[in-house]
Amino acid sequence: MKDILIITSYFPPEIGAASNRIFHLADGLQKRNYKVSVITPLPNYPTGRLFDAYRGKLKQTNKENNITTHRLWIYATVSKNKFLRLIAMLSYSYSLLWFFTFNKIPKTVIVQSPPLLVAFTSMFLLRSKKRKLILNVSDLWPIAGLELGALKKGFSYRLLEKIEHFNYKKAHVVLGQSEEILTHITSIFPEKETFLYRNYPDFEAPEIKYHKQEGKLQLVYAGLLGIAQGVLKLCQELDFNKIEFHIYGSGAEQKEIEAFIESNPKLPIYFHGRVTRKELHQVLLQYDIAIIPLLNRIYGSVPSKIFEYAKLALPIIYFGGGEGETIIKEHRLGWVARVGDYKHLNSVISKICYTEISTTFKEQIKEAAICKFDFNTQLDQLQDLL
Structure with missing residues (x-):
């Protein structure tokens, strides 16, 4: 049984x-007989x-699903203050240093990037x-930070x-989520x-549910409510004559979104908060269309929601540009609106x-999801590189 260590900044129960x-x-x-540990x-x-x-x-080690998970101390923050965010990354790097010093590290290690400093x-x-x-x-940092205006x-x-x-340079193999x-x-x-x-x-792909064929289209967004996604801007710019907008998730824009909804009670915008991924899969089946937005086109970014929604058989409006747009068109997964062009987005929806x-x-x-976006086929091919 081959040992593999995965180093990441995000892991369940985080969403x-x-x-x-x-x-x-x-x-x-681990299902392929690897002994997997995660930091x-x-x-x-x-x-x-x-x-x-x-x-x-300060730390916790536990084993679930045959995966040993080492959870290390971090100075946690979502502050927009760059210094505090740097401190958070450095604190985790410091914890990694101590872990590497006092523990035996496997011969094969997978390192998640970003964050760049942790990697x-x-x-x-x-x-x-x-x-x-x-x-x-x-994601490509620091290029993405430049395009987001963070750098x-x-x-x-x-x-x-x-x-x-x-x-x-130091990686023997580099995995990338986009071409x-x-x-x-x-x-x-x-x-x-x-x-x-x-x-x-x-x-497992669920059974397709029947939808009503009248009334307003039910548009749903589910995920991080961050600056990059621009969900608040959607609330401000969408034409609600034909749609109602449902939002699931949490993040930096949450309070502003809730405040906007409260100050515009006549708009058909509904905030449902955060739910587990399993619950979300069931909830999403009741909606007509999912929207995947990015405030600006980010080079290298391909939102994973594309593949998840496709497996749920949920039609997609893609509003993010780049490679994701190509995937939507190539596999006929829904509609595409020009990134940042809200007039065009409303035209597409209408x-x-x-x-x-x-x-x-x-x-x-x-x-298309079952044939083209198969997790197990991809992982079988990755095994040859481990």
Whole structure:
């Protein structure tokens, strides 16, 4: 039985795409007879506060689903203050340093990036000719930070670029969730071995449910309510003549969204809060269309919701540009609106009618997900690199 260590900043019971991606990777590997261990911070995402069950602890080790999980201390915050966010990343890096010093580390290690500094700590301290380091890149930093407006070009940006390049250089294999990510990496290190590892879901596709064929279209958003997603902007810009808008999740914009709904009681916007992923899958089946927005196009980003919603046979309006837009069009998963163009988004929505959201259309979406976005096929191919 081969030992594999996964180092990540997100893991259940935390919610979100990053947490789900790493859990399914760990669970899939242990089902293939690998001895899997995970290092992760004490749960705190996305609230920025340690979950109640973990407060007052410096670390905790437990075993669930045959996965040994080491939860380490972190200074938890979701503050927009860059200094505090840096402290949070450095605190986890400090915990990793202590863990590496006093524990035996397997010969194969998968490191999640971003955060860049956490990945750098792992790649720097664990580099060895006898150890295989696999870097799993889900977003391109610092490029994404620049496009989101969180970073500006200057000394700190150049420093982060050096850290980014160091991480790629020390990795024996780089996994990327998009073709754009892999193209970026091979432009820097042409000989680097890479593998396209998308965030495909690992659950049984449910039966398709019948939907009403009258009234307003029920549009749903589910996920992180962060600045990048721009859900508050959607609430402000959507034309509600034909739709009602349902929101699930939590994050930095939550209070502003709730305040907007309270101050505009006549708008058909409904905030349902946060639910578990299992509950969400059942809830989503009652809606007509899901929307996947990004406030700005982010190079390298492919929202994992595309693959999850497809497996739920839920038609998608994609409002994020880039590679995700190509996937929606290629596999006919729904509709595309130009990123940042709310007039075009409203125009696209206004032309959708119930006859388009047919059982046949949903079956076609589900079939595409099963055939093209299969988690187990992808993981079987990844095994050859481990």
